[in-house]
Amino acid sequence: MKQKIPCFCDNTFTVEIPDEIDLDANPAYIDEIINGAFLNFTCPSCGKKHKPEFDLTILWPSKNIRFEIFQELGRGEFYRRKKEVLEKGPMKKETIISFPELSERILVYRDGLExxxxxxxxxxxxxxxxxxxxxxxxxxxxxxxxxxxxxxxxxxxxxxxxxxxxxxxxxxxxxxxxxxxxxxxxxxxxxxxxxxxxxxxxxxxxxxxxx
Ligand SMILES: [Zn+2]
Incomplete structure (x- = not known):
């Protein structure tokens, strides 16, 4: 999906975000998510670095997990039951709210912890x-x-x-x-x-x- 990122310099630029990411097929994402480089973008006009959050799905078939990630802004809506992703497929669904929580959870699984x-x-x-x-x-x-x-x-x-x-x-x-x-x-x-x-x-x- 295409997403628009507005910058403080008044420029708005468009980036392409994958709708669904498979960590087994693209293991480089694992390190990027852990070290915070995941979906970072630089404004082509002023060079400012942006770390926007998006709602997205990440699959980790070897761990049998499907992460449904909501941005931090969606936390209230999730509790009010306005935000929910339905079951699809056999992988266990885990909801994650915000990219820092995503990064931590990936680290927990990578280290083999519950x-x-x-x-x-x-x-x-x-x-x-x-x-x-x-x-x-x-x-x-x-x-x-x-x-x-x-x-x-x-x-x-x-x-x-x-x-x-x-x-x-x-x-x-x-x-x-x-x-x-x-x-x-x-x-x-x-x-x-x-x-x-x-x-x-x-x-x-x-x-x-x-x-
Ligand atoms: Zn800018």
Whole structure:
């Protein structure tokens, strides 16, 4: 599909966005999504870099997943049930809201982790961070775990301006959370992390009017 991108310099330029991306057929997209270079465009008139978000579908057949991605602006509509993509095909549908969440989720799968366990750990980290920094607006993301046996790394944004705090979570805590999830996938914590096909700690933190 063609999309128009308006620039601050008053130029509007048109870009071509694939309607559907298959990560197995185009594995270069995996790195681009993780490092934030995915669908970046440069204004031909002034050279400014744009990172627009679009609603799109990404397939990952080897993981049996179909991501339905909504832009951040569509978050409210998703909760009000105005935004939903119907089931099509056998791959498991996962809703993702915003490109940063897409990038994080791709990283979670690439590292062979279970998103429900990772989101549950993020919830524990939010609870703890909010006790320690009640005044700050915090944002917590799974970063990576270079050593597949070692700790999982999370980044906390917002404790200090322009600084990212690194939080290492022992692999044993991840394993325990994963075991809990496998034994009791419908327990309260895991149910609260999910709204229909959207799994995210943000479901637990959304404002009252979106519940
Ligand atoms: Zn421009």
């Amino acid at each position: 998103p429900a366990a990772v989101e549950a750990i993020k919830y524990y980290l939010y609870v703890k961070a909010e006790e320690n920094y009640p005044e700050e607006e915090l944002d917590i993301w799974y970063a990576e775990s270079r050593d597949p046996e070692g700790p999982l790394e999370f980044h906390i944004h917002g404790i200090k301006k322009d600084e990212v705090a690194v939080m290492k979570v022992p692999r044993s805590l991840y394993q325990k959370t994963l075991d809990d999830y496998r034994k009791h996938p419908k327990s309260e914590i895991f149910e609260s992390l999910r709204v229909r096909s959207y799994l995210s700690v943000k479901n637990m933190m959304r404002p009252e009017e979106l519940k």
